[in-house]
Amino acid sequence: xxxxxxxxxxxxxxxxxxxxxxxxxxxxxxxxxxxxxxxxxxxxxxxxxxxxxxxxxxxxxxxxxxxxxxxxxxxxxxxxxxxxxxxxxxxxxxxxxxxxxxxxxxxxxxxxxxxxxxxxxxxxxxxxxxxxxxxxxxxxxxxxxxxxxxxxxxxxxxxxxxxxxxxxxxxxxxxxxxxxxxxxxxxxxxxxxxxxxxxxxxxxxxxxxxxxxxxxxxxxxxxxxxxxxxxxxxxxxxxxxxxxxxxxxxxxxxxxxxxxxxxxxxxxxxxxxxxxxxxxxxxxxxxxxxxxxxxxxxxxxxxxxxxxxxxxxxxxxxxxxxxxxxxxxxxxxxxxxxxxxxxxxxxxxxxxxxxxxxxxxxxxxxxxxxxxxxxxxxxxxxxxxxxxxxxxxxxxxxxxxxxxxxxxxxxxxxxxxxxxxxxxxxxxxxxxxxxxxxxxxxxxxxxxxxxxxxxxxxxxxxxxxxxxxxxxxxxxxxx
Ligand code: FRU
Numbered sequence: 001x002x003x004x005x006x007x008x009x010x011x012x013x014x015x016x017x018x019x020x021x022x023x024x025x026x027x028x029x030x031x032x033x034x035x036x037x038x039x040x041x042x043x044x045x046x047x048x049x050x051x052x053x054x055x056x057x058x059x060x061x062x063x064x065x066x067x068x069x070x071x072x073x074x075x076x077x078x079x080x081x082x083x084x085x086x087x088x089x090x091x092x093x094x095x096x097x098x099x100x101x102x103x104x105x106x107x108x109x110x111x112x113x114x115x116x117x118x119x120x121x122x123x124x125x126x127x128x129x130x131x132x133x134x135x136x137x138x139x140x141x142x143x144x145x146x147x148x149x150x151x152x153x154x155x156x157x158x159x160x161x162x163x164x165x166x167x168x169x170x171x172x173x174x175x176x177x178x179x180x181x182x183x184x185x186x187x188x189x190x191x192x193x194x195x196x197x198x199x200x201x202x203x204x205x206x207x208x209x210x211x212x213x214x215x216x217x218x219x220x221x222x223x224x225x226x227x228x229x230x231x232x233x234x235x236x237x238x239x240x241x242x243x244x245x246x247x248x249x250x251x252x253x254x255x256x257x258x259x260x261x262x263x264x265x266x267x268x269x270x271x272x273x274x275x276x277x278x279x280x281x282x283x284x285x286x287x288x289x290x291x292x293x294x295x296x297x298x299x300x301x302x303x304x305x306x307x308x309x310x311x312x313x314x315x316x317x318x319x320x321x322x323x324x325x326x327x328x329x330x331x332x333x334x335x336x337x338x339x340x341x342x343x344x345x346x347x348x349x350x351x352x353x354x355x356x357x358x359x360x361x362x363x364x365x366x367x368x369x370x371x372x373x374x375x376x377x378x379x380x381x382x383x384x385x386x387x388x389x390x391x392x393x394x395x396x397x398x399x400x401x402x403x404x405x406x407x408x409x410x411x412x413x414x415x416x417x418x419x420x421x422x423x424x425x426x427x428x429x430x431x432x433x434x435x436x437x438x439x440x441x442x443x444x445x446x447x448x449x450x451x452x453x454x455x456x457x458x459x460x461x462x463x464x465x466x467x468x469x470x471x472x473x474x475x476x477x478x479x
Contacts, residue, residue, distance in 0.1 A: 005093045012062045012071075012088055015039075019323075020085060020478050028318050028433035028451060031369045031475035032351055033305065033326040034075055036060055037085060040067040041325045043172075043226060043288035044302040046106035046115050049295050050147045053078050055113075056302065058327060059103060060088065065324045067308075070100035072117070075478075076147070080330060080347040082477045089150050096121065096138045096155040103172040103226055104140075105290065107182070107205070113144040114205055116184065118171035119155065132191065135168035139186070141206065156206060162198065163210060165191050170198065172226045174290070175205075184208060185227040187240060195224035195242050199267065214238065214267055216274050221245045221257075226288045229267065232299050233335040236263040238274065239301075241288050250417045251279065255310045258287050258303065260340055280342070283402060283437070283446035284314065284413045291333065301342060303328040305434060305447055314412030317451040318433070328447055329429060329436060341442040344429065352471035360463045367456045368472045369431040375467045377423055382462040385430070386452050391437060393423040400439060402446045409450050418444050430457060431473075 001009075016037040035041065039062040046057035053076045060073035072090035077083045090101045097119030104117025121136035128134025139157035142150045162170050169189040176183055184200040197214040214229075221242035228239040241258040259279040265272035280289060281303065289303035306316070306325035316324050331342035352371065358364060374381065383391040389410070390403045401417040404410030420439065427438040432455060437446040461468055 002093070005091055008091055008093070009088060015062060016087075026318075026321050027455065028321070030326050030431045030434055032348070032429075032431055032473060033329065033434060034058070034083070034476075035326045036062065036073060036323055038062055038323055040065050040323070041073070041304070041327070042067065042070075042306065042308065043103045043304050044290050044327050045072055045103050045117065046113075047290050047292040047300070047302060048106040048108050048113065049292065050106075050108050050113055051111065052295075053147070054080055054294065055106070055147060056327065057089070057106075062088070065319045065322050067324075070102055070120070072101055074148075079350070080345060081350050082479075084479050086148055089144070089148065090115070090117065090142060092119070094119070094153060096136070097140055097153075101140075103288065105174040107175045107177065109177070109205075111145075113147055114175070115142040115144065115150070116140070116173040116175045117142065118173065120171070131169065131189070132167050137162075137168055137170040139173050139184075139208075154206070157200075157208060161208075161210075162186075162188070163213070167191060169223055174226075174228045176230070183211075183229075185214070185229050187224045187227045189223040193222040193244070194219045195221045195240075195244070197224055197227045197238070197240065201268075212268055212270070214263075214272070214274075216261070216277070220277055226258075226290065228289070228291050229263075230291060230293075230299060232333055232340075235335055236267060237261075237333075237340065238263050238267075239280070239289060239291065242277075250282075250419060253416055254284065254286075254307055255313065256287060256307060258289055262338070278340070280340070281445045281447050282416050282418045283435075283448040284310075284410075284416060285434075285449050286328065286447045289328075298345075299333040300345065301331045301333055303447070305449070314410065316449055317411050326434065331442070331445070334442070336443075339443065342438070342445050343442040344427065344436075344438060348429070351473040351475075353474055354472045356470045356472070358459070358461060358468040358470050360461045360466060360468060362460065364459045365456045366430075366459055366470065366472065369429075369475070370457075370473055371471045372426075372428045372430070372459075373469045374426045374461065374463075375424070377425065377463065377466045379464050381423070381426070381466060383426070383428070384460045384462070385435070385450070386458050387460075389435070389450060391426070391428070391446075393420070393426075395423075400444065402437065402448060404450070409452065411449075411451055413448060413450070416446060420444060429473075
């Protein structure tokens with residue numbers, strides 16, 4: 001480590017000092033979500049289970065709550081409840097990653113972490129547009145033996161190694177092993193402004209050959225970010241985050257989307273088809289999800305509880321407190337009736353403390369974060385938070401809606417809906433300034449931030465015959 005890198009690490013440690021400890025002083029800090037100690041967080045990165053522990057890395061700009069130069073931050077945990085913050089293992093300190101250590105993934109093998117990420121480089125020059133010229137998108141391999149320190153960083157692919165018809169936007173390697181080979185998917189933008197995925201393969205994790213392009217027949221946006229390809233219940237799922245899709249009915253309402261295709265056929269050849277694209281989350285704050293397999297063979301997804309470039313529509317009031325964004329709670333993926341379901345990870349039940357039966361049509365004041373489970377819904381239902389946020393299912397119109405009435409509480413967030421044939425259960429996690437809603441055991445999910453004026457949350461459920469249970473929740477323990 002040279003002295004500049006050492007200095008950067010030290011400065012970050014200094015500005016982070018006590019941030020996680022003084023969590024409770026800040027009205028909007030989250031109790032059971034991973035946040036940046038200070039500054040800005042975006043994509044989850046390098047998710048893996050390594051030597052008995054979960055490792056969660058994330059895109060991190062400690063010096064600026066509005067995001068800037070990207071580092072990787074790092075948390076680990078044995079049980080997804082008690083966490084340890086481990087600082088910044090990846091620092092953009094090389095010529096091949098000097099304008100940001102962008103997103104990537106971890107492959108665990110031989111008791112080592114093989115971390116693949118994108119080294120972003122912006123060349124200086126006046127006439128660059130940084131789309132078709134002026135940008136280097138390098139694929140970097142970083143190796144860690146102990147899961148904490150990085151022992152080596154090596155540039156293994158540059159723009160010259162990618163197919164010729166691409167812009168400079170190629171990034172976010174996701175790597176996995178299958179049939180004694182290694183595969184890598186990368187998100188890309190073509191010269192014709194079409195989002196696609198590049199597939200590479202390797203036999204030694206270091207030398208990679210271009211193998212295939214995975215793309216939709218009809219264009220779906222100009223850029224596909226953060227690809228992830230995996231098998232689940234005998235289906236091949238392709239998750240990614242497309243940019244540049246126009247709103248259509250209740251769909252694609254956010255500035256950028258995240259969703260999946262079920263891929264039929266063989267993704268290693270031209271012999272595949274992509275079925276209909278489905279969004280993974282219908283709320284205001286969700287992007288760039290990544291999945292991994294844990295030791296219980298669960299396919300776990302974590303997303304960014306936020307979005308880039310949405311500040312013209314809505315904002316996050318935490319910027320005034322020097323930080324912005326968080327990761328979602330982990331969700332276990334399942335295929336049910338050909339559709340991807342997302343269910344909150346079971347470990348969150350260990351956060352439950354006092355249990356309250358909530359009578360419908362009556363107001364409550366809840367003085368902590370909470371989980372609310374509403375079962376046996378068979379008529380219209382309305383859940384009202386802070387007399388202002390309406391979460392409702394309209395049986396006649398088969399419409400589920402999350403709606404902010406005043407501009408203040410949602411900081412500009414308005415209304416999002418999904419058409420849904422039925423609504424039997426709603427499970428909600430409310431964590432001081434975030435709400436995650438799982439409908440019908442994860443058939444649809446809505447995630448959003450909100451900014452109440454106090455920690456006590458006013459709650460009312462208007463319904464005739466549902467069973468309502470609420471658990472007040474403990475916070476994560478972070479050391
Ligand atoms: C997605 C993304 C990735 C990129 C990273 C940079 O939010 O744009 O494509 O690697 O963020 O922080």
